[in-house]
Amino acid sequence: VSEQLTAEVVVLGAGSGGQPVAEALAGEGVDVVVVEAFRVGGECPYVACIPSKALLVAAAAGVGWDKAVRRRDAAAEQRDDSGTADGLVGEGVRLLRGTGTVTGPGTLDVVTPDGDRIELRWTRALVVATGSAPVMPPVDGIDALPAGTLWTSADALSVTDRPDRLLVLGGGAVGCELGQAFARLGSDVKLVEIAPRLLAGEQPWVGDAIADALRHDGVDVRLDTSATRVEPQDSGVRLHLADGSTIDADRLLLAGGRRPRGDRLGLERLGVASDDGALRVDARCRVLGGADGVLPDVYAVGDVTGVAPFTHTATYQAEIVADGLLGRGRDADYRAVPRVVYTDPAVFCVGVTEANADRALVTAAVDVADTARALVERPPHAGRVELLADPDGTLVGAAVVAPHADSWAGELALAVRAGVPVSLLADHVHPHPAWSEALHPVSRALGIRLAAVADGT
Ligand SMILES: Cc1cc2nc3c(=O)[nH]c(=O)nc-3n(C[C@H](O)[C@H](O)[C@H](O)COP(=O)(O)OP(=O)(O)OC[C@H]3O[C@@H](n4cnc5c(N)ncnc54)[C@H](O)[C@@H]3O)c2cc1C
Secondary structure, rough: OOEEEEEEEEEEOOOOOOHHHHHHHHHOOOEEEEEEEEOOOOOOHHHOOHHHHHHHHHHHHOOHHHHHHHHHHHHHHHHHHHOOOOHHHOOOOEEEEEEEEEOOOOOEEEEEEOOOOEEEEEEEEEEEEEOEEEOOOOOOOHHHHOOOOOEOOHHOOOOOOOOOOEEEOOOOOHHHHHHHHHOOOOEEEEEEEEOOOOOOOOHHHHHHHHHHHHOOOOOEOOOOEEEEEEEEEEEEEEEEOOOOOOOEEEEEEEOOOOOEEOOOOOOHHOOOOOOOOOOOOOOEEEOOOOOOEEEEEEEEOOHHHHHOOOOHHHHHHHHHHHHHHHOOOOOHHHHHHEEEEEEOOEEEEEEOOOOOOOOOEEEEEEEHHHHHHHHHHHHOOOOEEEEOOOOEEEEEEEEEEEEEEEOHHHHHHHHHOOEEEHHHHHHOOOOOHHHEEEHHHHHHHHHHHHHHHOOOO
16 A cells, blocks of 8 residues: 545545535535546546437438547547546545545555555545446357457447447347437448347337337347357357347447446445345435445445436436435435437336336327427427326326427426326426427326226226
8 A cells, every 4th residue: 555545525436426426525615535447427428428419419410420420529528538527626526546445444445547556544425436337248259259349338439430230239228329320320230139129118119119210210120039149250240149040240239238336346345245236225325235234324326326327317316415415315216217218209208117017007198290390390200108197196107209308308207206196287388389299188188098097987
């Protein structure tokens, strides 16, 4: 150990979760050290949310690959974190570049990029914000592929050459977004998903609608089939599927999910067990484990908690932790965290689905094509809005596939969070001719169904 440091609060990881916790605490005079192994800002600004959206927007605007890449890289600040790091330090946070591991109660070992070791102590709290990493699927031969042929999403969002043939493994949010972006930018895209539908956790029609949209963009969507084996080819890979078919591609993009990075941090020394990498937390984001059931001075935020892995969850949890440490503690409420996919049309889902609800729900849906806005814009895939209510008339969920749903369907998340009665939503006035007008007929239709259920008809 070449140095010893002590801080009131140590934050491990400076991504979407760690950075705002540190800034909020330092802003109110708390002494904070942030330990960051790679880029200050984490994944979202450089290799995840921001470059993927920039690529999608460029592709929707019909620009060519080179211009799309320039826009992507500008949005991602050329993957240079110095401005963000300066901002963090400017807020009064002490930044320590290196990789941290917990060595015991109140102590971390930090290895700096130069190989120096620093003993870092926290006197009040440790906040773990180490994010998640892509999962390597169990496909024979995948480990032996030559460098460069196997892509993570971070690779796909950093490269400057566009593959002629891209094979996307996984039909979740990342697979759908990158599949559409690359297809629109000229790649021949094939997407393989083991589940019978894309976006498998949502209402079934949502994945069907996005599969239609991707196919319209030329993506070859293969559902209900898994990859068994992969082998290198002259200029790429050959993937064998369980149905006996093969797919040749220049690049294989892993989009089959991510694993929280909570299990190789030394937290087992504090009595925390994790099989799946996730650090379970209570409503104040305190990590569960140890002799008392919860570690009173260890918190976790962001993807590492295994809760709704989005940047907006990470920043929300950051606020929960900072407010708790600043004496304004409150419980997190995840019932209305939006689940958004930024494809065209976009997906906006919130609250429960019929599959995960613990009771029978009453639902109604309308086609977005019936809105005045669709007459104006004439999108190839206008999509649909579905609302889900408890039989008592409370809105508990919504699923929207529609142009720009990410930007206009937010009122549904607030309505779910507030437990708004469907009758109130149906009485609410929406602007004409906006996409949100679709919420009027669907809430009225749901009101009629609810009345019929109440009458037993
Ligand atoms: C392609 C893609 C697109 C996405 N698009 C969206 C989107 O549009 N909207 C959205 O809300 N979410 C999106 N996400 C998810 C979003 O990126 C994550 O939910 C978010 O980045 C999680 O923040 P985090 O702070 O938990 O982790 P990260 O941002 O990954 O930050 C964790 C940080 O911890 C550091 N670290 C890890 N271990 C250590 C250690 N031992 N010591 C020191 N430092 C360490 C890492 O270097 C990293 O900087 C997307 C994800 C992907 C992959």
